[in-house]
Structures are given as C-alpha cells and as structure tokens.
Amino acid sequence: MQNASDTDLVDAARKGSDLAFEQLALRHSQALRSFLRGVCRDHALADDIAQDTLIRAWQRLDQLRDPAAFKSWLFGTGWRLVAEARRSAGRRAKREQDWSDTTEQVRPEGISPEEAIALEAAMKELTPDQRACISLCLAGGWSHGEASEVLDMPAGTIKSHIKRGRAKLLAALGGDA
C-alpha cells in the first residue's frame, strides 16, 4: 500500500478503507503541518488545524473531484480552516502567547537570538496571505501555479506576495531585498 498512488488510495478510502486514508495522511501530514506552522506561527495550533484538516478530508472525500489532486485539495482545506481559526481571536491570542514563550526552543542554528526574534516579528507582521505564499513556495518548494490552486489566488498575486514578504524578512535581518 505504501507504493500505491494517491488516486488508488483515495479510491480505496472512498470504499471505506481506513488503512488507505491513514496511508494518505502519513504521506502528506509532514508537508501539511509544515505549511500550517509557517502560516500560523504557532506549532500547537498548526498541528490542531492539521488534525482537523485530515478529519475533514476523510469525511468529505466524496467531494474530491480529481483524486490525483488530493494533495492540493488537502492543503486548500487546511488553508480554509486557518481562515476559520483566525476568526476565533481569543484562542489565537492565547496560542500566540504560548508560541512567544517557546520561540527560543526552535531557533535554528546559525541565527542569533536577536535575529530569530526579528524574523519572527517580521513574519507576524506579514499578512496571512503573504505567510501562506512564503510557506508554500519558499519553504515548501511549491511552484507558483500549484500555490495558486491551493490558495485560490492568481499566480501574479502569489509572486507579488512572495516578493514583498521576502523583502520584509530580509530587511528584518538587515539585508537587501
């Protein structure tokens, strides 16, 4: 089952195979969680949303028109759930506090604490759309076309968000855009 294509796994899951869906979840959860972490700036909240995304995908698998596009559809579902979560401001405020308390723990090597704080602050100042584009294309390696499908934005807008977001992040490091 590990070598089966997404299409085969989606078909099997639609017929009621939980094992097939779990295989799909295993295959895509790392990328999904990384994307959501980049957007939310809160690993715990992002993981909660990733869980909700996978459960919603499982329950609404029949609505997926093209089984081969499962990954894009899954990420699109996650992106919509992020928008829903943003509306619950209280929950987010608490999570952001938790995140700010744990920022130090996930500081990557080669970056000073001051630079990490500056980058985190710059990330939070970006719009959610900009963060999503940066998380998908700069961190996740998605093409502009693929990101356009997932985020339901024109490719030109994606490019623009990346350009502006990247410039702001580099400026936070004191570098040139």
Place this chain on the structure above:
Amino acid sequence: MSAENKLNAFLQADKAPARDPAFVARLEERMARIRFGARLRWHAVIAIAVSAILYGLLKASGLNAVNSAAQFATDMAGTPGLALAAIIVTAAVFLPRILPTNLIR
C-alpha cells in the same frame, strides 16, 4: 552566513518531523471515535425502527401488552409475524456489517 541563508534556515525550522507517532495515533483515535459514533447512531435508528414495527405488530394483534406479553410470544410462535420479527432483528444486526462502511460514516 548570508541573510538569504539565514532566512532559508529560519523557514526550514517550521518543518514538521517526518515521523510523528503521537500525531498519527491522535488522528487514528479521532477517526475511530467518529466511526464509533456513526455506528452507534445507525444502530439506534435501526433499534427504534424495529421497536416501532414490533409495537405495531403488538397493537395489530389486539393483545394487552402488559398482561399478555407471554401469551403474545406464544401466539406469535409459528406465525408469519414471528418470522417477520426475526427477519427484522437479523437485518438490524447484520445490515451495518453488510453495507459499505462509507454509507454509515
């Protein structure tokens, strides 16, 4: 380390672990709980339907339910009514196992 490299390192720090048994276990648990709830609702619907049918049969037989339950069972034995009740109970037990699971999700 250039600013560009630092930015890349910072972005890669958001990467989730490739294997996370706790995350997978939590997902499986939620799926199992949802599946169990759906099955429970499905069985409840069948049980209510079976009860309603049996109650209808009881009323149609003209027996007093309180005083004549034993008499009713005796009277029903060997009649088409009992066979019908057996079919309904059998269906209630086995239908959820026979039907495709995605119908009762």
